[in-house]
Amino acid sequence: MMARTLSSVARKLTNTLIVSAPIKRTYCGTMPEQTQFTKDFLFRQLFDTTSSTYTYLLADTTLGEAILIDPVIEQANRDFQLCRDLNLCLKFAINTHMHADHITGTGVLKELSGCKSIISKASGAKADILVDESDKISFGRHCLDILYTPGHTNGCLTYYAPEQGIAFTGDTLLIRGCGRTDFQEGSSKNLYHSVHEKIFTLPPATKLYPAHDYKGMTVTTVEEEKRLNPRLTKSLEEFIEIMDNLNLPYPKMIDKAVPANKVCGVFEVPPQ
Numbered sequence: 001m002m003a004r005t006l007s008s009v010a011r012k013l014t015n016t017l018i019v020s021a022p023i024k025r026t027y028c029g030t031m032p033e034q035t036q037f038t039k040d041f042l043f044r045q046l047f048d049t050t051s052s053t054y055t056y057l058l059a060d061t062t063l064g065e066a067i068l069i070d071p072v073i074e075q076a077n078r079d080f081q082l083c084r085d086l087n088l089c090l091k092f093a094i095n096t097h098m099h100a101d102h103i104t105g106t107g108v109l110k111e112l113s114g115c116k117s118i119i120s121k122a123s124g125a126k127a128d129i130l131v132d133e134s135d136k137i138s139f140g141r142h143c144l145d146i147l148y149t150p151g152h153t154n155g156c157l158t159y160y161a162p163e164q165g166i167a168f169t170g171d172t173l174l175i176r177g178c179g180r181t182d183f184q185e186g187s188s189k190n191l192y193h194s195v196h197e198k199i200f201t202l203p204p205a206t207k208l209y210p211a212h213d214y215k216g217m218t219v220t221t222v223e224e225e226k227r228l229n230p231r232l233t234k235s236l237e238e239f240i241e242i243m244d245n246l247n248l249p250y251p252k253m254i255d256k257a258v259p260a261n262k263v264c265g266v267f268e269v270p271p272q
């Protein structure tokens, strides 16, 4: 009896396997070879669920120097504690741009760790160090190149670590999307050119890490976005049309976040 039951289960499973649809293979290109991180490079992707913001901790594990990209004020203690847990000294807290949807953690991290804050000169925001494309950001023996990628805001930067094959695109390029261009000197034309000229010209296997994701995605590559991005694979004219019709709601925090982020996240919000 038991044997018959088992064999009927097995037959059902076999049938299920037989009737399941074959995997449809539509991609006929060659996958670009993946770059591995060097042994002395630490990478952590951290998330703030309220604003769906990614913060990135990068470090030289031999020399113990770290940086944070796009920290969020509510997570500043978490990020600082992680540096302590890993015996890392936080050198810089960096923003890709002046965010509209959350207050940056750079002000609090400066207090907690004594690190220096960084943002682009073009952002018009205050920070300890204002950078542009001619600068590099070094931590230990590692280094970030700076790409000027305006469009979402006028001061947007992409930070690129060529040796590791990774770039941090902020809100310029999101996974299968891009940052909106309807406020803070946003320009769809500039964003399109930034992506096509500065990001899509990086090596195809370059891993791209955005400042946000709203669908649970974590990473993409230049090759993937050039092939699959539903907005940026279009012509400039079609792209502008798409961006003009996004109809996204105004970010909930913008009226508090932008004044605070103009002064590195240390703005005292007046009592309501």
Ligand SMILES: N[C@@H](CCC(=O)N[C@@H](CSS)C(=O)NCC(=O)O)C(=O)O
Binding pocket: 051, 099, 100, 101, 171, 177, 178, 179, 180, 181, 212, 248, 249, 250, 251, 252, 253
């Ligand atoms: N609902 C959120 C804000 C969502 C949003 O507008 N995200 C921005 C980046 S943060 S300013 C964006 O560019 N989105 C592009 C898109 O296509 O979703 C809030 O209220 O904070």
